[in-house]
Amino acid sequence: MQLTRFSDYSLRLLLYLAAHPDRLVPIDEVSRAYGVSHHHLVKIVQLLVDRQLVASTRGRGGGLRLNRQPAEINVGALVRITEPHFDLVECFDRTTNTCPIEPACGLKQVLRDARRAFLDVLDGRTLADFLPRAPELIRLWQQPRH
Numbered sequence: 001m002q003l004t005r006f007s008d009y010s011l012r013l014l015l016y017l018a019a020h021p022d023r024l025v026p027i028d029e030v031s032r033a034y035g036v037s038h039h040h041l042v043k044i045v046q047l048l049v050d051r052q053l054v055a056s057t058r059g060r061g062g063g064l065r066l067n068r069q070p071a072e073i074n075v076g077a078l079v080r081i082t083e084p085h086f087d088l089v090e091c092f093d094r095t096t097n098t099c100p101i102e103p104a105c106g107l108k109q110v111l112r113d114a115r116r117a118f119l120d121v122l123d124g125r126t127l128a129d130f131l132p133r134a135p136e137l138i139r140l141w142q143q144p145r146h
Contacts, residue, residue: 001118007082009036010044014078016141017054018070018127019134024063033141044082051081070131076123086115 016030027045031038045064048054055067066073087093088111091102102108 001088001115003079004083005040006044007079009034009040010048010078010082011075012036013041013044013048013064014053014066014073014127015130015137017064017066018073018131019137021066024057024061024065026063030064032145035145047082053078066127070127073127074123075125075127075129076119076121079119079122086119088115 012034013030016033017025027038027041030036031041045054045056049056049067052067053073055065057063057065085093089099089108091097091099091105091108092111099105
């Protein structure tokens with residue numbers, strides 16, 4: 001199973017904001033910290049603002065901040081918001097499924113169980129679970145990018 005970059009960068013953005021709760025964070029700062037495209041982050045911010053996970057203040061001195069406490073931001077819920085689907089194999093999507101062995105395969109249920117287990121682990125975590133690592137993360141974000 002692999003998450004999209006959109007989900008990955010969404011998680012990174014929220015982690016960055018959670019580690020800097022005392023101020024507004026400009027998108028450019030996050031972009032530099034991760035070496036990620038500003039344009040890509042803008043799309044992510046739009047979704048997270050729409051879902052009320054992030055608050056955005058425009059203008060000079062503006063930036064981003066979490067709109068909820070880190071303990072209220074569930075990792076599994078975030079991944080469900082940012083992933084387009086969890087179709088691990090073709091037969092998960094009835095409209096596009098052309099697999100000729102799907103009725104007798106048996107693998108489909110095993111993969112569904114694995115997907116459920118994956119999401120169950122993510123559902124057991126919030127953004128707050130990762131904040132004890134904030135000092136080390138901040139040190140890494142501040143290192144120059146090559």
